[in-house]
Amino acid sequence: MYPSKKLFACLLVLCGVFFATASFGASLKVAIVESLSGPQASTGLLYRTATQYGLDLVNEKGGWNGQPIELLEYDNQGGVTGASEKVKAAIADGAQIIVQGASSAVGGQVTEDVRKHNLRNPGKEVIYMNVGAEAMELTGAKAHFHQFRFSPNAEIRVKALIAAMKEADVLGSRVYAMNQNYSWGMDVEKAVVENADDGGYKVVEKTLHDTNKIQDFSPYVAKIKAADVDTVITGNWSNDLLLLMKAAQSAGLDVRFGTAFLDQPGNIANAGETALGHYVAHPFNMEAAGKAGEEFGKEYKAKTGHYPTYVEPQTVFAMNMLGEALKNVKAEGDSLKVNDLVVAMEKVKYKSPMGEMSMRSEDHQVLLPVAVSVVSKDAKFKVDGTDMGFKPVKVLSAEEAAAPVQEATNIKRPK
Amino acid sequence: MKVSRLVLYVAVAVAILVVLPAFLSHSLVNAVNQMLIAALFACAFNILCGQGGMLSFGHSAYFAIGSFATLHAMGVMSSESLLPTPLLPLAGALVGLMVGLVAGWFSTQRTGVYFSMITLALAELLHTIAPHLRGLFGGEAGISSMRMPALGITFGSDIHVYYLTLAWVVAAVGAMYFLTFTPLGRLIFALRENTHRLRFLGYNVHNLGTITFALSAMFSGIAGGLQAITIETSNYSAFEMHLSAEVLLNAYIGGVQVFFGPLIGAGVMTFFGNAVSDMTRNWLLYKGIIFVLVMMFMPTGIAGLLKLLGESFRKYSLPLLVPALLLSVVSTILLTMGTVFTVEMMQRGLSQDYQMLARAAGSAGPPPILLFGREWFPGSLITWLLSLGLLVGGGFFVWFSRSRWKMLKETDEDESVLLPKLGDGSGKAGLNKRENV
Amino acid sequence: MEYFTISLFNGVVYGLLLFMVSAGLTLIFGMMGVLNFAHASFYMVGAYLAYSLQKIFGFWPAIVLAALLVGILGMVVEAFFLRRVHRYGHAHELLLTFGLAFIIAELVKLFYGNYPLNYRVPDALNFAAFQVFGTDYPVYRLLMGGISIGMFILIYLLLTRTRVGIVVRSAIYRPRMAEALGHNVPLVFMGVFGVGAALAGLAGAVAGAFYTTNPNMALELGVIVFVVVVVGGLGSLEGAMLASLLIGLISSFAVGIDLSLIDFFGLFGAREWAESVGGVLALKISSLSATIPFALMLLILLVRPSGLMGEKS
The missing domain is CATH 3.40.50.2300 (Response regulator)
Known part of the structure; x- marks a missing residue:
């Protein structure tokens, strides 16, 4: 056959x-x-x-x-x-x-x-x-x-997010780290904690949840609510990000999300107005790149x-x-x-x-340079067929965004 | 039985597998390696499913456990290996056997669909817990190790690994085949056929079920161990439900009623996945269609089809048989071509990017779609007439070949022998025997 | 108290949603003995159809139409696919539904693409019903719960109070006897399969707007509906309701509990020992919220295989 x-x-x-x-x-x-x-x-x-x-x-x-x-x-x-x-x-x-x-x-x-x-x-x-x-x-x-x-990587993205959000004065002093329970999520969580001094905030609570298994995020939103935070930093991607943001919006929670992957195609279309005002750190923003x-x-x-x-x-x-x-x-x-x-x-x-x-x-x-953008209706380029797009907030040059070499790194060069 | 003939077939098959690497490219040798592992796994699964009549939904667990055990025996993060490389699958076998005993003891408390659900629950439990146990399963990145030279062989090249796999698969499948002739093997069949009677005869059905389960898990563990040796890593995704489903489907596509059926099914489907997945992104759709077609029209699987063919050749004279066969082949080819063409055309035409390009083209009309080295216009009638023509033509040939087969059967007085005895065969294996409960 | 109340609300509504999907599954199993692996696919198809239809007919008509269409799809599957395979045994039926699930998922991707769709709760329904401890409670969640409860009552009455229900129930328990008494059992099978599929489709159409409508919807729901059906008792509608609520509540409450077995051993003064062992003992309940349902299912199967409310063993 x-x-x-x-x-x-x-x-x-x-x-x-x-x-x-x-x-x-x-x-x-x-x-x-x-x-x-x-x-x-x-x-x-x-x-x-x-x-x-x-x-x-x-x-x-x-x-x-x-x-x-x-x-x-x-x-x-x-x-x-x-x-x-x-x-x-x-x-x-x-x-x-x-x-x-x-x-x-x-x-x-x-x-x-x-x-x-x-x-x-x-x-x-x-x-x-x-x-x-x-x-x-x-x-x-x-x-x-x-x-x-x-x-x-996690450190670069979080560092950029925090620098830009702090500069735009939207970070606040209480931060929640909500991440998926695997190495990427843990890396983001670690970076959020490590950057606390630079960002001038306190990590009120951190949560690692199952990856791509949760349908209903409202219990997690209840936790965020209880922690009374200004900003949620999350490395979530795909459905875990969408569901989290939607659950927060429908609970009427007034927090800002700092994300790593909000620009995944379909996200803005699916989240709709819920996405407005949330931040993303990504390696390219068309408007920012002139x-x-x-x-x-x-x-x-x-x-x-x-x-x-x-x-x-x-x-x-x-x-x-x-x-x-x-x-x-x-x-x-x-x-x-x-x-x-x-x-x-x-x-x-x-x-x-x-x-x-x-x-x-x-x-x-x-x-590499990293842009931090906010979802806005003023963005020059709209995405997903909506009237929203990513408006650049800050661009960090490659040096500014760089994270130090990890201690565990040990590249053996051939003779 | 024609044991001598069977021995001949097997000997030829093994001989072919032994000389194969001389003729195949590296990537094809690797593909055959994967086919062998999948075949062993399906065969191990079939001890439980086909022979024991117990449908497990969570068999990937024992495969995965075997591969983790083998990796730990290989030495994770350290160069020390507990066993010489060629004997490593023993670790998989041992741990598979032990876990199988425990899991089997629990699962075989129940029969039918409840048994299936227990196996499913066990596998899902492991799947959800495994990533949290970093020491054992290494988190989501998994654990990795490296094959060490042994017995003067480096095991660095794929060819070495291939022969190691081949040796183990032949040995394990041989052992499983031998098992079917032992008293224990006969009892496993009895487990499928009639547990009540078995109980009357004084056997402990639960213990027997546990042993069957453990044996199946042990051979699955060997398959997992071979996988670990081949790819030198394993991670928790090996516990995933869809792998359990895959082995189940492979076994049924090959035919669970025949010992060698699952081997064939797993080999064929693994090769299919390997070859077709690089060619089209719709291969899962084709796979689904094959599953459905096999379940509906070939319930005894490939093995049943081969048997039917063999019987036909013995029964009918070639001049009668060849046209009917040809018609079947032609209809299959036409329908395949029609389906593939339609699906591929639609996939390209409906893709968001193509829609954007088409919209951008505006009045110039949608751009042509490149498929099979030719340009097709989604707006033109010819494109769709072709796909329709292929499908209708295929349908016509199906009808034609069916009537031809019917004619053949009518020439035969004793037609009942020829009809694939489907209801009979799988009815006995009726896994969720509701009437019995 | 605040956490408790909010978790309770969330858990109940999520449970009710689970019930909408699993109600059909349990009916189908009860009647035909088929574990329908394509059931979650019906849920997904419901969401996608509703998305397409709402552009033309508006939100509510689209939801009803989507459920009806999925019901018809279910009947087609039963009459032209499952019935043919029935005589080969249950394993074949089950594997057939497996294949269908593959096909449906791939077809959905073919027609709608790989990304989530912008299928959302209409603005008219996107407001807070009331506030609990300062948190808005969206009216749409209440609506989902309401639809589910309404559905439960309707099916329950249909099964217990009407003639059709009697025939259906008799066909569940003794299909051959029902046939011998002159009832058209194949028609009943087709009907039940259709209704079961329609319920899943309805659930998908309603929930797709609230959660996300994407090609992995069926996969995400995946095995949890089987857990519900098994825990509740195969074939038992009331059981499915109970189990759905139970699992909804468990997954809602587990999130907030940061205890682990170490704390448990701590009660007996063995904390240090437990900490040194680590591994399973160190796992927090909150990180295991996806695991607990399976553990529950295993427990039920071993202790009381007929489920919480099942009658047949």
């Missing part, structure tokens, strides 16, 4: 790829291993769109070694098992760079797989480009020479049908940084020398529409 027919098609394609590549010299393959189906597909597909777009930009400028960079797509089927299998498949198919972003659990798996592969196959290393898994440990205890993170940002946004929209949002900008920037780094890496013999690329990446200074970005060599965490 399907398998045989698809297999046949697959074989044809494989043959095609084989002949297509056999006739040229060294070329570079980039593999994206994402959740392209199942419940988490919505984010995975955004990463795919943005990676494709970013690589197209690099290819327009000549690709690498005179040839276009090829993008291979793998569906990790939403889980670590699938991811591990597909990373192996990608490496076997000749990919030298693995791109992944959705889910820190999958990110942890990919980075470990890459590390082990590199240990076992010296001379045939591959790179993991983390474009969105934000758990601290990925650039901390789990950091290694061949991984890069191109997205902010003319360059607008240009980038328009071009992106012309190709993909929507403005870049949520995880897309950072992914496109990551591909651009890759393109910059590749400029300084020459083909050696038949292929790219990955270790050279890593070194080149550490030296890249890339000017995104938001400002200058670079890769920190100590932990391979990108240093």
Whole structure:
């Protein structure tokens, strides 16, 4: 039935790829291993769109070694098992760079797989480009020479949120940390506590709740109410964020939310007016980025049908940084020398529409400008087909937003 | 029985699997590795489900426990391994057996749907608690380890892992097959067929159920251990409900009434997922459609279909049989093409981004959609006529082939033998025997 | 006191919502012995249909229409899918509903995309009914609770006071006997399946506006409805009501309890020992609010498998 027919098609394609590549010299393959189906597909597909777009930009400028960079797509089927299998498949198919972003659990798996592969196959290393898994440990205890993170992390986001909200005088002195009970949520909670002195607030209470399992957030809103706070800082994403905000609104609770992922597509449409006045720290805001940002946004929209949002900008920037780094890496013999690329990446200074970005060599965490925005009807660009958008409040430069290298980080450099 | 023939088949299959890596690319070897693990898991599951007649909804738990146990035996965060690499799945087996004994003792207190619900509750309990127990399960990031060289083999390459998996799967499946001939194996069948009678004969049905459960959990643990060796990590998502559902569906697609059915089902479906998921984002839809079709039209699964084919070849002369077979194949192909084309077209045309682009294009009309290397216009009649034509054509051939099969059967006096004895076979395994309660 | 009152309100309303979804499931199980894994999918379809219809017909008519359409969908599923598979045994029926759940989820994504929709409570209904200790209590929550209670009363009366109800109940207990007495049992099955699906659809249409309408709705509700049905007693409507309320209250109250087993051991002076053990003992009840329902289900199954109110064992 399907398998045989698809297999046949697959074989044809494989043959095609084989002949297509056999006739040229060294070329570079980039593999994206994402959740392209199942419940988490919505984010995975955004990463795919943005990676494709970013690589197209690099290819327009000549690709690498005179040839276009090829993008291979793998569906990790939403889980670590699938991811591990597909990373192996990608490496076997000749990919030298693995791109992944959705889910820190999958990110942890990919980075470990890459590390082990590199240990076992010296001379045939591959790179993991983390474009969105934000758990601290990925650039901390789990950091290694061949991984890069191109997205902010919990500390960066919280730091930016607090700085901007304090400056706008909306933070108040009593803060509630409401987060999902897993590493990302814990990281955010930790960052909220650590930033208390800088922000001049008191963390009145902190809660870790089950991830994506709760339908009814009103008990949590009751807790917030009881704590009598001015601001809730939350790293919640997707449904957990929407339900929390909606429950707070319907209880008539007058608090401000500082969030990390309010700009996920569909959120504003679903929350409606409830979202007004809440804050988000994100790596890109079209209005804040001025003319360059607008240009980038328009071009992106012309190709993909929507403005870049949520995880897309950072992914496109990551591909651009890759393109910059590749400029300084020459083909050696038949292929790219990955270790050279890593070194080149550490030296890249890339000017995104938001400002200058670079890769920190100590932990391979990108240093990037972060915008803090508020949901408002005055925003220049509306989102989700509503009359609301993200109005920039403050832009922190890469240095301002940077968080210190973690103690656990220990990248061993090859000799 | 034609044991000698069976031995021949199995020997050929194993021989093929042994030489396979020489002909396949690395990624395909990995895919076969996954197929083997899934096959072993489905086979282990089938001890309980097909042979013992107990439908477990939470079998991923024992698979996951096996893989966590194996990882701990491999040495988490330290280089010390408790066992040499090739023997690591023993840890999975042992812990699987022990947990299976406990869980089985509880679950087999009840029968039918209550049994299923207990297994579901146990698995969900583990799933919700596991991420909180960082020491054991490593939080949501899971735990990871590394295969160590042993017996002069590095176990660094996928090929080494493949042969290790193959050896274990062959051994474990062999053991399970042997089990069906032992007195215990016969008693497990009896558990499915008639517990009352078993009780009359003086057997302790509850203990027997517990042992069956534990054996199934043990072999699942081996499968989990092999998985752990392959991917060198595990995290709490391995407890997820949908993995339990997957093994259940795999077993049924292969056919639970035949020992080798689940092996085939799991192998085929794993390969399907592996190959198709990279090609289309709608593969879960196709998977769902396959499930529904198999349940409705192929209730004995792939094994039943193969059996039916075998019988047909013995019964009917080729000139009669070949046209009917051809018609069936043609109808399947046409319907498949029609469905795939329609779904893919719709998915692309209905996607929000395409709608935006179409709106942006304005009077120029919606842009073409690239599919199967060609450009299609969603506004044009031809596109939809093609998909309709394929579906209607397929439907016509289904009708045609059905009448052909009917004709065939009419030529046969003893048609009852040929009809797949569905009601009979699975009726006995009727898992929620309401009449009995 | 404040916390208690608010939690009580929240728990009851959430429980009532759970009841709306599980009422149909328990009826279907009681009658046909089928664990319908597609039931939560009906809930999701209800929300999506209501979203589409409200643009044309307005909020209330859309909700009613959505429930009706989902009911028809349920009947189609019963008549053309489940009935065909019935003779192969329960496992096949169950797996069929599994496959259908897959298909429905993917089709929803195909037509509506991957992101949450802007299906919201209409402004006319978006106000506070009253205040409890300074917290607004939204009128829509009361409405959801009211609909659920109304539904319960209606079905209860239908089942116990009408002729149709008698036939349905007899078909639940002794399907063959009911058939022998000349009742059209397949029709009854189809009807009950349709009504069950419609109830789930209604719940989805009502709750989708209050919570979120997204392609993972069915998954999020997931197994909790099975927990309700099992705890209440398979096939028992009153049991489902009781279990829904129980689980609603548990998940509402558990959130505020920061106790762990360590505190329990502390009562006996073994706190230090318990702290050194850590692991399970250190887990706070508040972080386990999703776990408790499953523990409850396990307990019920082992101690009293017929559930709180079930009659059949």
